[in-house]
Amino acid sequence: MSIYKKGLGALIITTAAVSAQPAAAATPGLQVEILGVNNTLVRVTEPGKYILLPVQESNEDARINVLVDGKVEKTLNVRLAKSKVDYTVPFNIERYKGHNIVLSVITKQDRASVREAKDDACWSAIAVADTFDTTNREKFRPAYHHTPLYGWMNDPNGMVYKDGVWHLCYQWNPYGSKWQNLSWGQSTSRDLIHWDHQSDAVLEPDGLGMIFSGSSAIDPTGSAGFGKDAVVALYTSADASQIQSLASSPDGGYTYTPYPGNPVLTLSSEARDPNMFWDAKNNRWVLTLAHAIDREMLFFTSPDLKTWTLESNFGKGLGAQDGVWECPDLFELEVDGEGTKKWVLLCNINPGGPFGGSATQYFVGDFDGNKFTVDTLADGTVPTKWMDYGKDHYATVSFSDAPDNRRTVIGWMSNWQYAAEVPTTQFRSANTLPRDVALFRAPDGQLYMSSKPAPEVAGLRGKLALNVRGTSVGKTTKTYALPTANNGICEIVANFDTKKCKTFDIVLKNDAGEKVVMSYDARAHTMSFDRTQSGIVDFSRDFPSVTVAPTYEDNNKISLQIFVDRSSIELFGDNGRFVMTNLVFPNKPYSTIEVSARGGKARLENLKVYSIK
Numbered sequence: 263m264s265i266y267k268k269g270l271g272a273l274i275i276t277t278a279a280v281s282a283q284p285a286a287a288a289t290p291g292l293q294v295e296i297l298g299v300n301n302t303l304v305r306v307t308e309p310g311k312y313i314l315l316p317v318q319e320s321n322e323d324a325r326i327n328v329l330v331d332g333k334v335e336k337t338l339n340v341r342l343a344k345s346k347v348d349y350t351v352p353f354n355i356e357r358y359k360g361h362n363i364v365l366s367v368i369t370k371q372d373r374a375s376v377r378e379a380k381d382d383a384c385w386s387a388i389a390v391a392d393t394f395d396t397t398n399r400e401k402f403r404p405a406y407h408h409t410p411l412y413g414w415m416n417d418p419n420g421m422v423y424k425d426g427v428w429h430l431c432y433q434w435n436p437y438g439s440k441w442q443n444l445s446w447g448q449s450t451s452r453d454l455i456h457w458d459h460q461s462d463a464v465l466e467p468d469g470l471g472m473i474f475s476g477s478s479a480i481d482p483t484g485s486a487g488f489g490k491d492a493v494v495a496l497y498t499s500a501d502a503s504q505i506q507s508l509a510s511s512p513d514g515g516y517t518y519t520p521y522p523g524n525p526v527l528t529l530s531s532e533a534r535d536p537n538m539f540w541d542a543k544n545n546r547w548v549l550t551l552a553h554a555i556d557r558e559m560l561f562f563t564s565p566d567l568k569t570w571t572l573e574s575n576f577g578k579g580l581g582a583q584d585g586v587w588e589c590p591d592l593f594e595l596e597v598d599g600e601g602t603k604k605w606v607l608l609c610n611i612n613p614g615g616p617f618g619g620s621a622t623q624y625f626v627g628d629f630d631g632n633k634f635t636v637d638t639l640a641d642g643t644v645p646t647k648w649m650d651y652g653k654d655h656y657a658t659v660s661f662s663d664a665p666d667n668r669r670t671v672i673g674w675m676s677n678w679q680y681a682a683e684v685p686t687t688q689f690r691s692a693n694t695l696p697r698d699v700a701l702f703r704a705p706d707g708q709l710y711m712s713s714k715p716a717p718e719v720a721g722l723r724g725k726l727a728l729n730v731r732g733t734s735v736g737k738t739t740k741t742y743a744l745p746t747a748n749n750g751i752c753e754i755v756a757n758f759d760t761k762k763c764k765t766f767d768i769v770l771k772n773d774a775g776e777k778v779v780m781s782y783d784a785r786a787h788t789m790s791f792d793r794t795q796s797g798i799v800d801f802s803r804d805f806p807s808v809t810v811a812p813t814y815e816d817n818n819k820i821s822l823q824i825f826v827d828r829s830s831i832e833l834f835g836d837n838g839r840f841v842m843t844n845l846v847f848p849n850k851p852y853s854t855i856e857v858s859a860r861g862g863k864a865r866l867e868n869l870k871v872y873s874i875k
């Protein structure tokens with residue numbers, strides 16, 4: 263349908279409607295001029311909402327300068343399709359209505375002639391359109407976990423609760439399903455389960471760089487000059503350096519305006535992911551910043567979010583150190599049943615997690631407004647503690663200003679080892695279920711952090727599909743059917759007593775022979791999660807794995823709550839005392855659950871399976 267015309271030295275392709283087409287199918291116009299082997303101009307000749315950019319994931323990024331009335335408005339990096347189109351991404355041009363829009367596209371391909379460049383698949387598929395289809399139809403797209411509408415997502419950012427609304431921003435590439443063009447996307451929810459997605463990024467790369475991770479909070483005194491109770495954000499501007507920038511929200515957290523005086527904090531070493539809270543006692547802000555390569559956290563204070571004083575640093579040589587330190591969070595929690603409070607410092611690390619790649623470690627201690635002091639063991643050493651014992655739990659941080667004294671966290675449900683290779687297309691990555699954290703004292707005398715599903719998650723529970731009560735389980739496997747509607751998504755609840763056996767196994771299986779094996783070891787007091795045969799595992803050698811969690815009990819009685827979505831399993835043990843989050847990509851939904859015990863008999867107090875609403 264394209265018309266090829268010979269221009270003066272350039273090759274012009276127009277995708278304007280061809281006269282024989284019915285009016286409804288008319289494509290609003292674009293004029294594509296191939297200027298040279300690696301340079302093309304795309305002029306918008308008719309108005310519309312989006313330019314649909316055709317992407318081929320295996321291709322290199324093309325640099326697209328978007329010119330509005332002749333001025334560079336933004337620069338995008340897009341893997342424009344060369345030999346085939348994997349999917350398209352929308353570039354919103356409605357916001358430039360009435361202005362002259364030109365894309366100057368610079369590619370990096372090896373080619374002999376301009377004629378070759380014209381054959382790139384993107385030039386026959388690029389189009390102006392008024393709609394972009396974000397319908398959730400990918401097989402592995404979660405049914406009840408937050409995902410971006412399309413495109414790549416990593417860390418949760420700018421999480422704040424205001425006026426009944428949970429604001430969840432996230433590291434987002436609106437122009438492809440791999441890490442690039444880092445912006446903040448945003449979704450909002452009133453119940454932490456149903457999310458409304460904003461179609462445009464709320465912070466986009468600017469002259470200071472891409473928008474890396476950061477946090478948002480309510481400014482209760484108007485200290486930063488944007489008004490009392492204004493939502494403010496701090497984020498890392500990342501280009502050749504990583505510096506910290508401020509933004510304010512004119513509308514209670516839905517949109518953001520970068521502060522004209524940015525950056526507000528610079529260091530000459532790599533530091534990122536600012537996370538702040540208002541310290542009401544001292545009438546100032548406290549900021550934790552990841553001093554990434556130095557593998558420590560820095561603490562700053564400020565009266566107004568614009569001028570910062572370095573107060574202290576923490577972590578050099580402590581905890582897990584086999585990777586960069588990222589995405590901190592610092593908050594106070596009550597100790598269950600003890601009437602006391604302690605501070606927790608979250609410290610995400612990549613690589614260096616317990617099963618390879620990225621993971622969330624934390625430290626328990628005290629914070630006096632200037633300095634964090636970690637609890638040590640009797641011998642003076644600092645134990646390494648992990649928040650989740652799966653492979654797919656990273657960049658976890660909490661919502662600011664959550665109601666009812668809650669501390670609610672959300673993580674990125676993937677791992678830097680293979681996040682860009684997982685078998686999805688139009689989107690990549692989901693978030694964990696929201697979790698409320700607390701501190702508990704384990705039989706070893708130490709304090710650990712529990713993560714239980716946020717109370718709102720109970721609202722997902724549908725019909726009771728299986729109810730097994732009080733049965734003895736030995737080496738003969740007992741098999742029960744799982745609900746297969748809606749791709750097998752379900753919640754499994756199980757309570758078992760293993761005082762009289764060595765191991766208790768729960769296996770989820772499909773009829774393609776794929777399975778996930780979860781085993782409790784009564785002697786070691788550990789739970790393992792084996793996904794080596796869980797389905798598609800060969801996209802990365804780091805994906806097939808067995809992860810193991812300490813269960814922090816000494817009575818061999820375990821309760822499990824397991825959330826199965828289309829490509830993830832989250833196992834919460836003993837009310838969140840141990841948690842394992844692992845992705846799985848079964849070719850068919852798991853259709854049976856098998857239980858058995860080795861080395862004696864186990865008592866299965868109950869096994870319930872619920873469908874998900």
Ligand code: FRU
Binds near residue numbers: 589657
């Ligand atoms: C963590 C991280 C952050 C950084 C962001 C960039 O996953 O590396 O440190 O701000 O991702 O996307």
